[in-house]
Amino acid sequence: MDLMGESETHGDRRRETKEKKRKKKKRNEKSKQHADHNPSSTDHFPSSTDKLMELLKMKEPIFLFAIVIFFSLFRSLGVNIIDAVSSPEVSEFLGNKKNILNRIIVTGGWAWTLAFVSINAFVMVILSRQGRWRQLVDAFVRLFVATAVWWILTSLFEYIEFLTGSCSDESVGEVIACKRGGLQWIGFDISGHTFLLMFCVLVVRMEQLNHFHSLSLGCQLWQVFLVSIMSYLSFVLLVVYTFMLVVTSSYFHVFWHKAFGAMFAWLGWLFVYLLANRLRYLTANIAYIRDL
Template sequence: MAAIGRIVDNLADFWRRSYTRAYLACLFLFITFLGSFFKKKELVPESYFSNSRNVLNVYFVKISWGWTLGLLLPFILLSNTYKKPWTFVLKRLTSLPVATLIWYFCTEAFCLIEEITGSCYESDTMQVIHGNITTKAACRKAGFIWDGFDISGHSFILAYSALVIVEEMMAVSHIPSSDRNVFLNCLYIALNVIVAIWLLMFTSTSIYFHDFWHKLLGTFFGIMGWCVTYVVCFPKFSLPGLPPKESEEKKDP
């Protein structure tokens, strides 16, 4: 148990620095540019991750928002109750509906954009168009291919989820090691593992899937969702406000 506590302490010390979280947003943009370059030049060979049926994509990325909410909900409940009234905890929990609204609005908008900009083709050669089929659902039902401006939902949700998680994990920094229970420590480590998976799968998406502009816009909206909430709005309003932090943060060297 002491080993788990030390792992949590080291991770918390890493994430507590505001510039670390800002660098994470920059890292997503960097991976988008570099991965797209590798894809265009075909510098990375086909691999297990180039198959969309890989385990991490099917059982994690496809339900990524479920994983994010499922781990953050108990974590916020446990980490935000330390020396805080329940009214504060309830306020903090509203960050999850806010994040869910952003996720829902963006993903629906991406689908709408793909729908109104797309056309139905007989094959991936894009040579025979079926103008009489005007919706993506009808096109796929007929066994054809719908091609529109497909903003990458993967790039969006993986970047946005990771940024939201690392912000909420800040709550651990105000709880002394001696006052953290095993369950909270395990939840914190699990959240870090999920962030690592999101980074891995974001990299995979950048290297193997989507066009550059589709990925760049998806990443941009993910970063903007985080920036508008945790950087601009949450610090100004008590509902939901920011996660609690240690009262006297260590000074960065």
């Protein structure tokens, strides 16, 4: 009887041990599943510091700064590189603020950027297999923040010019009256074109990288074709913007006006993608907590 009782006791202990192991395994699997979906995981969302370091390591801002500094310095020294390598007709065309490239591409630069990035976002969402609508929402949040930054900074440039300037006719004290009278308002005129062109290049390039990182292609021909078309269009847009940045640096504004325009473009771009990364993290946390 004692042997039978002892055997039953050992059997109960083994069953209890197995049940504990089963429950522990289940808890571990559940914890792992939550960790995989937890937005606080660095695998899903980089910290603000990591994102900043990622942006600072990108080569595109350095390349664009180099263009602005190089061509602006030569212009300050009285040397225009475009004039040196092109015909007088081309130089006259590019040096005219009212040329068709300035009117269509530069003046409407942000509209072109919004249109392209929006279409690109929809195309990438169509091709993506996971988190389609989340990607689309994230893309439009970034564009909204970028548009706000563009509007605020261009308004700031106008305000700085007003505060630091005066009309060429000292009897006129208002900017609007000065310009409507065919006169010139002379102040610290941060180059809005330099800012816009550099900002557009950085935003287009960053959105292109964001979408292609989240893309999961199959082997269907139509998918490859769509990606090829969008890659070609983005390449053309980036080349045109960069060329117009060279023209702006070669013909218009003084050195420091363009240098400050480039600096604000870079700072504005950093702010957009750091804030967008933080907003994405916060909204994902809210969704995660709601689903618990």
